[in-house]
Amino acid sequence: MKSVFNCFLLAVAVIIMSCQQPKGVTISGNLLNTSEAKVFLAKKTFQNAMESVGDVAMTKGKFSYNVAEGLDPGLYRLRVGSKGIDLIIDGTEKNIDITGDYNDLNKYSYTITGSTLSEEFRGTINDLINQNTTRQEIEKKTETADPLLGVALSLGTMPATPSKHAAYKKLSDRLSSSYAGSDIATGYAEYAANMKMQYDKQMNKYKVKLGQDAPDIVMADTKGQTKKLSDLKGNVVLLDFWASWCGPCRRANPHVVETYHKYKDKGFTVFSVSLDGMDTRRMPANLDAAALEKQNAAQKKRWMDAIAKDQLVWDTHVSELKKWQCSAAKDYGVSSIPTTFLIDKEGKIAALNPRNNLEEEIIKLI
Numbered sequence: 001m002k003s004v005f006n007c008f009l010l011a012v013a014v015i016i017m018s019c020q021q022p023k024g025v026t027i028s029g030n031l032l033n034t035s036e037a038k039v040f041l042a043k044k045t046f047q048n049a050m051e052s053v054g055d056v057a058m059t060k061g062k063f064s065y066n067v068a069e070g071l072d073p074g075l076y077r078l079r080v081g082s083k084g085i086d087l088i089i090d091g092t093e094k095n096i097d098i099t100g101d102y103n104d105l106n107k108y109s110y111t112i113t114g115s116t117l118s119e120e121f122r123g124t125i126n127d128l129i130n131q132n133t134t135r136q137e138i139e140k141k142t143e144t145a146d147p148l149l150g151v152a153l154s155l156g157t158m159p160a161t162p163s164k165h166a167a168y169k170k171l172s173d174r175l176s177s178s179y180a181g182s183d184i185a186t187g188y189a190e191y192a193a194n195m196k197m198q199y200d201k202q203m204n205k206y207k208v209k210l211g212q213d214a215p216d217i218v219m220a221d222t223k224g225q226t227k228k229l230s231d232l233k234g235n236v237v238l239l240d241f242w243a244s245w246c247g248p249c250r251r252a253n254p255h256v257v258e259t260y261h262k263y264k265d266k267g268f269t270v271f272s273v274s275l276d277g278m279d280t281r282r283m284p285a286n287l288d289a290a291a292l293e294k295q296n297a298a299q300k301k302r303w304m305d306a307i308a309k310d311q312l313v314w315d316t317h318v319s320e321l322k323k324w325q326c327s328a329a330k331d332y333g334v335s336s337i338p339t340t341f342l343i344d345k346e347g348k349i350a351a352l353n354p355r356n357n358l359e360e361e362i363i364k365l366i
Helices: 001-019 103-108 116-129 137-141 147-157 161-180 183-203 247-266 289-309 327-332 357-366
Strands: 025-032 038-044 050-057 062-067 075-082 083-091 095-101 112-113 218-220 227-230 236-242 268-274 341-342 350-354
Touching: 001 050, 001 289, 025 083, 025 147, 025 247, 050 062, 075 103, 083 095, 083 103, 083 116, 083 147, 083 183, 095 103, 095 350, 112 116, 112 341, 116 137, 116 147, 147 161, 147 183, 161 183, 161 227, 247 357, 268 357, 341 357
Parallel strands: 025 095, 236 268
Antiparallel strands: 025 062, 038 050, 038 075, 075 083, 095 112, 218 227, 236 341, 341 350
């Protein structure tokens, strides 16, 4: 009888203890070197917004926040002052503990326990910061990692690139399978579909299409000598439409120069078409030949000065000095600059305006 009574007391104790334990998920932390009074938790959305979940007081760097209803699978962020801590939540977490130094939060040097995906994300970004991994390696990781982690890594380390729509769709399918019905699965599916829509729009923007022979460009260089795009066949060529007066072009030039030096010995080069010069449609009707020649010389000097200043050291620089009346711009359907086209060794269009993923596209072709 005594044994039965003891079992009864034990059962009651277990019930009482379970009732006293917090439900949902508890996020605790101990951060050194901070005087912040509050910690804010928000959920990331695909509309570049943060949905507030709540906040909790912090005393001497310590806090404990219980979300009784739990957290749905998704990407979250704890904000502490001007800094943040990323949380990748799969919905099974019960107790998440964060320790570290407030001053090191931007270096992802803190530690997280109780959330495997959050800690793996933190470690990967820390490796990237410390150059122990590359974005290319991270991109490969997104294909095999838990799809929730894959989404976090993709969004956190790589710019949105419509040409990668197929990869986004694969990741979206994996996410929908593993986290069916979740808001993040729905949101990312819309994101992937939008990337495909943007890609299709880009494909229709230019007169040239992927896989077709690149229209030849025969034009005078800075010395008045004729240069042909077709003479570069056998190389991977970045066809770059730019101008000295184009601010975004000039800001993009350092990356083009860096890329040229990195791959020029592997069969990569650049063919630059400048849209410097005068728009003949807007020239004064009474402009005489001498004045026209003077203005033309001034425009040519601006073009050549920009080449020298930006250290565009390849020798394939051409221009008709007709601004938007440039015949090559018309042939390719260029309506804004900078605009680039990547041409493979066979002289076919391999990529349209590859800005964010230029090196990746080059590596595929060399």
